[in-house]
Amino acid sequence: MYKLYLCLQYLGKRVLAYFAMLGVALCVFVMMVCISILTGFVNKVEVAAKGLFGDIVVSSASLSGLGYYDEFIREIKRDVPAVQDASPFILSYGILRIPQTDYRCLVQVAGIRLPERAAVSDFEDGLFVQAGESKPTFAPPLSRVLARLREHMEACGEIALRQCAAVEGEGLSAPQHAAVSRLLKAIPIEMFPDLMRDAQPTDRFAGALRKLLAVAGGRRDDYLPALRELLAAAARQPDASGALFRQLVEAAAEAGDLPPERRALVERVCSSLRHQETALNVLAGAEEVEQKLGELRREMKAADDAGNDEEVLRLDARIQALSGRALFGPDRRAILGLGIPGFSFRTGDGEVVRTIGPGQQIVLSMIPFGRRLSPTDITPTTARFTVIDDCDTDVSSVDSEIVYVPFETLQQLNNMSAEYAAPIRPADANAADPNVLVAPARCSQIHVKVRPGLATNEKLPELAGQINEAWQRFEARHRGAATTEVKARTWRQMQSRIVSTIENQRTLMWLILSVISVVALVLIFVIMYVIVVQKTRDIGVLKAVGASSGGVAGIFLAYGAAIGVIGSLIGTVGGYFFVRNINPIHDWVGRAFGFVVWNRETFMFARIPNEVSFATTATIIVGAIASGIVGSLLPAVLAARKQPVEALRYE
Amino acid sequence: MNDAVGAMEVRKLHKSYRLGRTTLKVLRGVSFQVAPREFVAVVGASGSGKSTLLHLLGLLDRPERGTIRLDGMDTAALSPARRNHMRCREIGFVFQFYHLLPELTVLENALLPAKVDSSLPGWFARRRERRRQAVEILEQIGLSERLRHRPKELSGGERQRVAIARALMNRPRFLLADEPTGNLDSRTGKHILDLLRQVSRQVHQTVVMVTHDAEIARAADRVLHLRDGRLAKQPPRKA
Numbered sequence: 001m002y003k004l005y006l007c008l009q010y011l012g013k014r015v016l017a018y019f020a021m022l023g024v025a026l027c028v029f030v031m032m033v034c035i036s037i038l039t040g041f042v043n044k045v046e047v048a049a050k051g052l053f054g055d056i057v058v059s060s061a062s063l064s065g066l067g068y069y070d071e072f073i074r075e076i077k078r079d080v081p082a083v084q085d086a087s088p089f090i091l092s093y094g095i096l097r098i099p100q101t102d103y104r105c106l107v108q109v110a111g112i113r114l115p116e117r118a119a120v121s122d123f124e125d126g127l128f129v130q131a132g133e134s135k136p137t138f139a140p141p142l143s144r145v146l147a148r149l150r151e152h153m154e155a156c157g158e159i160a161l162r163q164c165a166a167v168e169g170e171g172l173s174a175p176q177h178a179a180v181s182r183l184l185k186a187i188p189i190e191m192f193p194d195l196m197r198d199a200q201p202t203d204r205f206a207g208a209l210r211k212l213l214a215v216a217g218g219r220r221d222d223y224l225p226a227l228r229e230l231l232a233a234a235a236r237q238p239d240a241s242g243a244l245f246r247q248l249v250e251a252a253a254e255a256g257d258l259p260p261e262r263r264a265l266v267e268r269v270c271s272s273l274r275h276q277e278t279a280l281n282v283l284a285g286a287e288e289v290e291q292k293l294g295e296l297r298r299e300m301k302a303a304d305d306a307g308n309d310e311e312v313l314r315l316d317a318r319i320q321a322l323s324g325r326a327l328f329g330p331d332r333r334a335i336l337g338l339g340i341p342g343f344s345f346r347t348g349d350g351e352v353v354r355t356i357g358p359g360q361q362i363v364l365s366m367i368p369f370g371r372r373l374s375p376t377d378i379t380p381t382t383a384r385f386t387v388i389d390d391c392d393t394d395v396s397s398v399d400s401e402i403v404y405v406p407f408e409t410l411q412q413l414n415n416m417s418a419e420y421a422a423p424i425r426p427a428d429a430n431a432a433d434p435n436v437l438v439a440p441a442r443c444s445q446i447h448v449k450v451r452p453g454l455a456t457n458e459k460l461p462e463l464a465g466q467i468n469e470a471w472q473r474f475e476a477r478h479r480g481a482a483t484t485e486v487k488a489r490t491w492r493q494m495q496s497r498i499v500s501t502i503e504n505q506r507t508l509m510w511l512i513l514s515v516i517s518v519v520a521l522v523l524i525f526v527i528m529y530v531i532v533v534q535k536t537r538d539i540g541v542l543k544a545v546g547a548s549s550g551g552v553a554g555i556f557l558a559y560g561a562a563i564g565v566i567g568s569l570i571g572t573v574g575g576y577f578f579v580r581n582i583n584p585i586h587d588w589v590g591r592a593f594g595f596v597v598w599n600r601e602t603f604m605f606a607r608i609p610n611e612v613s614f615a616t617t618a619t620i621i622v623g624a625i626a627s628g629i630v631g632s633l634l635p636a637v638l639a640a641r642k643q644p645v646e647a648l649r650y651e
Numbered sequence: 652m653n654d655a656v657g658a659m660e661v662r663k664l665h666k667s668y669r670l671g672r673t674t675l676k677v678l679r680g681v682s683f684q685v686a687p688r689e690f691v692a693v694v695g696a697s698g699s700g701k702s703t704l705l706h707l708l709g710l711l712d713r714p715e716r717g718t719i720r721l722d723g724m725d726t727a728a729l730s731p732a733r734r735n736h737m738r739c740r741e742i743g744f745v746f747q748f749y750h751l752l753p754e755l756t757v758l759e760n761a762l763l764p765a766k767v768d769s770s771l772p773g774w775f776a777r778r779r780e781r782r783r784q785a786v787e788i789l790e791q792i793g794l795s796e797r798l799r800h801r802p803k804e805l806s807g808g809e810r811q812r813v814a815i816a817r818a819l820m821n822r823p824r825f826l827l828a829d830e831p832t833g834n835l836d837s838r839t840g841k842h843i844l845d846l847l848r849q850v851s852r853q854v855h856q857t858v859v860m861v862t863h864d865a866e867i868a869r870a871a872d873r874v875l876h877l878r879d880g881r882l883a884k885q886p887p888r889k890a
Contacts, residue, residue, distance in 0.1 A: 001774040002766040009754045541750045544711060545764040545817070546739020548732065644711040648750065 002542070003551055007558040010531070017563060020527040024567025024624050025574065027520040031513045031620045032575030032612070037582070038506040039616060040609020045498055048395040049491040051122035054086075054447035055455045056464050057494050058471065062484040063369040065090070065416055067440030071478065076448070076470050082463050084451045085119040087112070088443035090410045094366035096340070096403060098356065099384070105341060108402050109364060111410030111443070114138055120449040126392040128152075128338065129358055138388060138406050139330035142287045145358050145388065149283065153276050156353050160269040265347065272345075272355040279359030282327070289326045293319060327386045331409050334362060334385035338392040339399030350587070352392075360387050364403065368415035381413045394607070407443070416442040440481065448488070460490040517627055524631030528560055532635040539639055540647025549640040556636035557629060564628020568621045575612075582608045655723030657687030657824045657857045659708065664717035666703055677703045679880035680717070685857055687824075690848060692871035693861040699877045701861035702829055708859060709742050709827045710734045721825065739768050743818030743856075745847070747830035749810040751802040751817075758798040761785045761816040768821055788816045792846055808839035812846065819850060826851050828860040832867055844870050 011017055060066040069088040076083050090111035097104055115135035118124045123136070129148045130136040296319050303311035327333075336356070338344055343356040356362070365382040385405060393399055411417045418441040450463055467488035475481050492499055532539075539552055578585065586608060590596045666678040677700040685691050695701045706712045708719060710726055719726045721741065729737065743764075751760045765781045766774060774781075789795060792812045802810055811831060818826055831847060832840030848870060851858045860871060868874045876883035 001769045001771045002763065004771065005766055006752075006754075009752075013754050537750060538752050541752065542763075542767065544709070544738065544744045544750075546735050546737075546767050548735045551767070645706045648711070648746065 002547065003554040003558055006542075006555050007562060010535075010555075010559060011562055011566075014531060016527050016531060017559070020524050020563045021567040021570065023520050023523045024564055024628065025571035027513075027517055028568045028571025028620055028624050029575045029578070030516065032572065032617060033578055033582075034509050034513060035506065035616050035620070036575070036579045036612050037609055038502060038509060039613050040611045042499060042502050042506070043611065044394070044609050045495055045502065046491065047122075048393060048398070049495045050455065051125070052393060052395070052398060053089075053445070053491060053494065054120040054449045055460060056448040056450065056467060056488050056490055058086075058446040058448065058467060058486060058488045059444065060482050060484055060486050062482075063444070064483055065442035065444045066446070066482040066486050067442045068474075068478045068481045069441075069443045069446055072471065072474050072481075073446060075474055076467055079470055080463070080466050082450045082454050082459075082466070084449045085116075086446050086448045087116045087120045088407060089445040089447050090407060090414060090416065091444050092366055092369065092410060092414045094364045094403070097363040097365070099361050099363055103342060107340065107364075109366060109410060109413075110402050110404045111407040111414075112404050113407045120447045123391065123393075126338070126394070127335070127389050128354075128392070129389040136389070137330070138333040138335070140388065142283060142290060142327075146280070146283050146287065149276060149280050149358055152354060152357070153273060153280065155351070156269050156273055156276070159347055159351055159353065160266045160273075268345065269353055272353045275355045275360065276357065279357060283359040285325060286327045289322055293322055293326060296322065328361075328384065331406050332383065332385050333388040333406065334364070335404040336362075336387055336390040337399040337402040337404075338390045339396055340403070341400060344390075350583075354390070356387065358387055358389060361385065362387055362403070364405070364413075366413055368413065381415075383409070383413055411441060411443070440478075457492060460492070464488040464490050464493075517623060520624075521627040521631040524560060524563060524628055525634060528556060528632040528635035529638070531559070532556060532639045535639070536642060536647050536650040539642050540644045540650065543642075543644035544648065552642075553636040553640035556632050556639050560628040560630075560632025560636070561625055562628070563632075564625035567628070568624035571624070572617060572621060576617075579610050579612050582610050655687075655720075657855065658720075658723065659685040659825065659857060659859070660718075660720040660723075661708070662718045662720075664704070664707060664719070665715045666700070666707060666712070667715065668703075677880055678707075678714070681877070681880070681882055682717075683875055683882060685859060687857055688852075688855050690851065690858040690870075690872045691860070691875060692868035692873070693859065693875045693877055694865055694868045695861070695863065695877035697863055700880045701863075701877050704877065705827050705829050705859065705861050708825075709744055710738050739764060740821050741823045741825055743821070743823040743826045745811070745814050745818050745826065745828040745831045747833040749802070749807075749814045749834075751810060751813055753802055756799050756801055757789065757794055757805070757813050757816075758782070758785055760802065760813050761789055761820055763817060764820040785816070785820060788819050789813075792816055792850065806839075807835050808843060811835060811843050815843070815847060815850065819854065822854055824855075824857060826856045826858045828858065830862055831860060832864070833862070840867065 058066070058072075066072075073086040073088070076086060090109075092109045092111070094107055094109040095104055096107045112123070114137045115124075118134060118136060124130065124133055127133065127136055129145050130140050133140070296315055300312055300315040300319065303315060336343060338352065338354075340356075344352055344354045346352055361384055363382060363384050365380050367378055367380050369378075391399070391404065408417070418437060419439040420437055448467065450460070454460070454463065465488075471486050471488065475486070542552055543549075586597065661684070662682045664678050664681040665676075667674050667676040669675075681700075681704060683691075693701050693704060703712070707714050708721075710729075713727070721737065726734070726737070752763065755763070762781060762785045765785065769777065769781075786795070786798065789798060792815060794809065794812055794816065797805060797809060797813075802813070805813065811834075815831075818828075826847075828847060832843050835843060844867060847858065847860070850856075858871075860868075861877075862868055865874075
């Protein structure tokens, strides 16, 4: 009984014990943080890789790709029960341009099938316009794109206004007054007939505008909230023009005396808003054009049915004329990776501001590596696309380089579509299809999603093997399906370079941290030794009143274990909260000391992993308690072996 | 056997210590007997081996030769566990420098032998009773006001009284006192001595007290003189 009792008494009253606990706590803390981040990193690579390419990737060694993919997908879905879904994929390289600018950027162009892609990857999770949409397409309703763009403009305006609002100040200065007046002039008041007629303004926008007018001559403290309210109202105003957003923000920026770095951000946001304004106008116009086109087509059909050829011709001409103002069709739409250089930026608070986004045009030029052509024959293909959405996968290397376009479009651009030739033998001419298939349409990869529960590190290689066998059988029946070797690999094998690097780092980290733990062990040993020496006389007294050697050793072992338990408890709690909040802490350190450890280019991910693994934590805690016991083992034995007579004489 | 309870018999006890290369012979064949409930004082100059004798009697050390019989049992034949048990139950120690545990209060110090004696469940089953016993003893020796104080808040005399309370806690048959008044002024020393006599008599203890002070020794029933590791010729018993 006395063992536990004395252990607790000593624990509370020895400053040295606190140092030992602190040492253990620090070790546990550092271990938890490092291991959690690296483990989180591996997990993130896994999630990202699976999210992008599915669980298993079937790919060809050559750029010319593999053919008969749809047949093969049907076959594996039928023959390999573990396969849940699969989708073809083309990956090519291209140059991305923005019309009428000098912008050029080397990108990877991915050809995907929507909404089929959502079945094999988590592509849909990162979409901007079609966020949360289980069946994303290249032709989402324009109203939705518009609404999302307006929301984004409002958010961008809010970012800029926040910069302006944070500046302290009294009344408006003369130039600020001038800015407000310009703003008020710029607002297309004719859009709001209620306001013009001074009738009761019914809609929110008009109300907000009135409020702004009312405070325009007053203090900035009133003015900025009024502007903000107006901005929010404008975002919900179906016919508010893009210019309005920008002007509101610019007025706010001019109205405040901004320090240079804030002004730089506001100007950057304003510049993005100008681009968004253009896009918004295009989209808003396109919506109208689409409606009009729909009407004209219906009219033309009616005229056609009525046999009025003249009317049909007239309507057709009008449709042709209008089509020029519409967006490109669904086969010429692109989804951008959110992170293409110059297309968007992140503010210090991590908010995204898009410069090039939905509604804007891009040009893609690529070299058709698809098939047959020798380098001298190759002529680059070029196509214009309307950006319709963007995708944030959280893997910065992917987001900064990939542009997604419809699969069949890229197939054509990349010279991978099916090729037919006129019949040579007369017998073929009589067949149902007179043309002869010379080369099948091709893709570069097939992404396979396996059934839930089977995507484990143990089962996936086996499934990849089954798919490989299926391909062998398939290729025997479909000659010319691929010119080079086709192989199915798991996501881990595909990402082995990254995964094994991180795993090696993690092993190294365990090693380094184990050495640190030995230091903690030595610390506990030294501290326990000092305590045992200090307590020599007490040990003598305890033995004099009948305590056994084992009992005396027990006191100090329990003491060491308690140091381990309490230290690891403190370290675990600290480590947990640190890891969970590592991103805000990292941001804060960056702001306060200008010191950024996590570079998103190097580490691939925008955010530092902040998951705490239960198993890792448990291992660390057990290790800490064990080192407490091991560290106190020798001092405890020394204490136990002390002769009571000598211990009592100790001064 | 019953006659032997509380009796102490020492025969031809030898003990020496190594000090570097020389061997210091401390005890050279000490023999004596103490009857049950007798209060014996061992007087000797410092370095005469009286503390060593007391440690041997209290089973804190082992003699090189000779036997010690407590309650008629040869202590050399006891297992370590049995010796621990004897020290806990049958022997109480009072030291010159009190040797209280500084972290514990007066009450906790007095309870220490009881705690060493009990297992964890055993302690929880009997802790009220044991606590009551300790409080009784402390009240008896005049420390009822000091139960929650720590040793450093007490005077020397009070500390020694706590040590006596601790020595009495398990009601041992033998009380061994090593210069119990050596660190106290003469007035306080006398009080402590009276207390020791009084309480040991109440619980029928056999007391062996070593001291260098012949005046103090006079309080005992019998005085043994230790000189150069041997007992001098015993003066006649007091009346």
